[in-house]
Amino acid sequence: MKNILFAALLLSLNAVAADADYTLVIREHRFQPSELIVPSGKKIKLLIVNQDATPEEFESHALNREKVIAGNSQATLYVGPLDAGRYPFVGEFHEISAAGVIVAR
Amino acid sequence: MFGTSVIVFREVLEAAIIIGIIAAATRGIPGSRRWMIAGVLAGLAGSAVLARFADVIGSLASGIGQEIFNAIVLALAVLMLAWHNIWMASHGAVLASGARAVGSDVRDGRRACSVLFLIVGLAVLREGVETVLFLYGIVVTGGQSSMLLGGLFGMSLGITAGYMIYAGLLRVPLRWFFSATSVLVLLLAAGMASQSAHFLIQADLLPSLAAPLWDTSAVLPENGLPGIVLHSLIGYDARPAGMQIVFYLTALIAILVGMKWAKRSRLSIHSITGVV
Numbered sequence: 001m002k003n004i005l006f007a008a009l010l011l012s013l014n015a016v017a018a019d020a021d022y023t024l025v026i027r028e029h030r031f032q033p034s035e036l037i038v039p040s041g042k043k044i045k046l047l048i049v050n051q052d053a054t055p056e057e058f059e060s061h062a063l064n065r066e067k068v069i070a071g072n073s074q075a076t077l078y079v080g081p082l083d084a085g086r087y088p089f090v091g092e093f094h095e096i097s098a099a100g101v102i103v104a105r
Numbered sequence: 106m107f108g109t110s111v112i113v114f115r116e117v118l119e120a121a122i123i124i125g126i127i128a129a130a131t132r133g134i135p136g137s138r139r140w141m142i143a144g145v146l147a148g149l150a151g152s153a154v155l156a157r158f159a160d161v162i163g164s165l166a167s168g169i170g171q172e173i174f175n176a177i178v179l180a181l182a183v184l185m186l187a188w189h190n191i192w193m194a195s196h197g198a199v200l201a202s203g204a205r206a207v208g209s210d211v212r213d214g215r216r217a218c219s220v221l222f223l224i225v226g227l228a229v230l231r232e233g234v235e236t237v238l239f240l241y242g243i244v245v246t247g248g249q250s251s252m253l254l255g256g257l258f259g260m261s262l263g264i265t266a267g268y269m270i271y272a273g274l275l276r277v278p279l280r281w282f283f284s285a286t287s288v289l290v291l292l293l294a295a296g297m298a299s300q301s302a303h304f305l306i307q308a309d310l311l312p313s314l315a316a317p318l319w320d321t322s323a324v325l326p327e328n329g330l331p332g333i334v335l336h337s338l339i340g341y342d343a344r345p346a347g348m349q350i351v352f353y354l355t356a357l358i359a360i361l362v363g364m365k366w367a368k369r370s371r372l373s374i375h376s377i378t379g380v381v
Contacts, residue, residue, distance in 0.1 A: 054242035064317065064345070067172070
């Protein structure tokens with residue numbers, strides 16, 4: 001019984017680890033990379049690092065996600081599983097420069 | 106400057122719509138205005154404090170603190186709106202007849218007022234934090250006064266829209282008035298329940314079920330004015346997850362059942378005292 005529980009625990013840990021990890025960096029009100037390629041059909045754990053002193057709001061209507069990231073800090077959010085396609089996002093507080101796209105393949 | 110106006114307008118509008126509807130729905134409750142103003146002030150003060158600690162909150166629970174915070178604020182607001190609507194279902198008729206609350210109803214009315222305080226405070230808090238952070242960002246990066254002016258412009262537009270909803274509702278004839286406002290409050294609450302689910306999905310604390318369940322962004326985009334207004338008013342989402350719809354319908358049905366039950370128990374009390 002204990003072994004089964006242990007196996008289940010390992011499996012669930014594996015499932016967590018299998019979530020692909022991706023990072024977006026905000027610097028001078030721009031996203032790096034501005035095009036992020038991710039696998040389709042998989043839940044993605046997205047880390048957003050804001051290196052600017054000012055707060056930014058990651059917003060994507062296509063992904064149905066919005067999140068404020070304070071200045072000089074980072075935050076995590078989950079997207080997907082996504083169908084193959086292009087999902088644009090912006091930094092709502094600096095929409096002119098801060099724009100990018102997540103491409104699911 | 107224009108971009109700044111739009112962003113601030115969007116944030117302020119959501120809170121202003123809630124406050125406008127609640128202000129109309131609670132006309133005739135003694136002291137309700139004072140409590141609502143206190144709610145706005147407390148919400149603003151809370152926004153400033155939370156904006157100051159946004160980085161701390163954001164980093165809680167390994168980066169999903171903001172989602173948890175938003176989900177809790179929204180869930181509390183749903184509970185308060187539900188309580189308000191159920192309370193109005195049993196007291197609305199009395200208020201509509203113009204009778205002054207007396208006796209035990211005064212204590213009851215006071216409780217209703219503190220709920221008002223919370224509803225308004227939570228609405229301002231949720232939208233306020235983002236607005237404060239945004240304006241703070243402008244000030245830090247050189248603070249062009251035209252951008253700040255744009256922010257103020259957007260804010261006054263949002264407040265005007267909220268006031269127009271309030272004034273418009275007051276023109277609704279009295280015999281439909283309480284049904285009209287209670288339907289609006291009901292939809293507000295359901296929309297907030299859906300948003301609460303949205304944040305928990307974003308934090309991976311809830312499964313999304315189907316995501317998106319549908320996509321109406323081509324017909325009614327969320328970033329156009331009708332989409333924004335409908336989003337605040339009835340919780341419109343162009344690409345909702347299935348779980349959001351589950352939350353929406355659950356809140357809707359639960360509050361409706363509560364209202365029916367409150368109306369019935371009120372009626373039965375009346376018929377009993379009528380017999381005695």
